[in-house]
Amino acid sequence: MPTVRTNDVETYYERRGDGPPVVFVHGAILDAAQWTPQMNALEGEYTVVAYDVRGHGRTGGSARESYSVELLAADLRALVAALDLDRPVVCGLSMGGCIAQVYAAAHPDEVAGLVLADTFTPELFDRREWLQRSAMLRATVPFVRLVGYERVERAMVWLHERFSKGVSGDYGRIESLRAEGPKMETAEFAKVVRAVAAFHETTVDYSAVAAPTLVLYGEFEPSFVRRHAAKMAAEIPRVTVREVPGAGHASNLDDPDFFTDAVRAFLAVIDFGADGTETGTREGASGPE
Secondary structure (H helix, E strand, O other): OOEEEEOOEEEEEEEEOOOOEEEEEOOOOOOHHHHHHHHHHHOOOOEEEEEOOOOOOOOOOOOOOOOOHHHHHHHHHHHHHHOOOOOOEEEEEOHHHHHHHHHHHHOHHHOOEEEEEOOOOOOOOOHHHHHHHHHHHHHHHHHHHHHOHHHHHHHHHHHHHHHOOOOOOOHHHHHHHHHHOOOOOHHHHHHHHHHHHOHHHOOOOHHHOOOOEEEEEEOOOOHHHHHHHHHHHHHOOOEEEEEEOOOOOOHHHHOHHHHHHHHHHHHHOOOEOOOOOEOOOOOOOOOOO
16 A cells, blocks of 8 residues: 655555646545546546545544644645655645645645635635534534434535535445545544634635646535635636536536546646646636636
């Protein structure tokens, strides 16, 4: 099982292919297997890397009492350095998108491109969003301690579907991935959920993101995700925004062909030199319709 030391944890990763590097960062309570469709499709053209974020999968937890998105971004940077990846394109979904944007804004010279999927910025636009992103997330922890995160998540999916039909997408696929991978410890669930719930306390300078950026979101995402896509479109200097048709909050799994084609087209216009440096850039932006 390939692992590399990233700060104080041994991080599990998968690495395939040869060519310019692309690093995939999964969503909360999942693992690297979330990116199998994209890894399979792109390994013939790129060096593709997916890893289990701290607290998840084969990486597992640590002795730290709490986590933050900044810590998880520091782990990502350590992974990139340990694997000797020269200015990768970083693709993150949901929590992974939070990690990716923090990393790209803090270290703009270390990223050749950025894909932010089904994710959000630190800003809380209104009280309803605060309830969804912070209060409700924190409130799940006591119930998870009692009945496990699988049952709690099924209840949350049912509730979200009442307000945003289709947001859960192909939830059966998510359940299948979780059944196939290592079970997450309850203590780690609590630390990860609290880190995501506290993301609004993080500062991200989007004007510092130097790399071309692709923002993707599912057609049936909650309305607040669309607002965050619009915010990123307005504040990131070089950005394109695309909607993934028929998809919910895991758009790379709900419509893997569209998602992968969009990423492949984005990667194709990032012109890498022999040493991995970007020699071409993408101009222009479009916002969510």
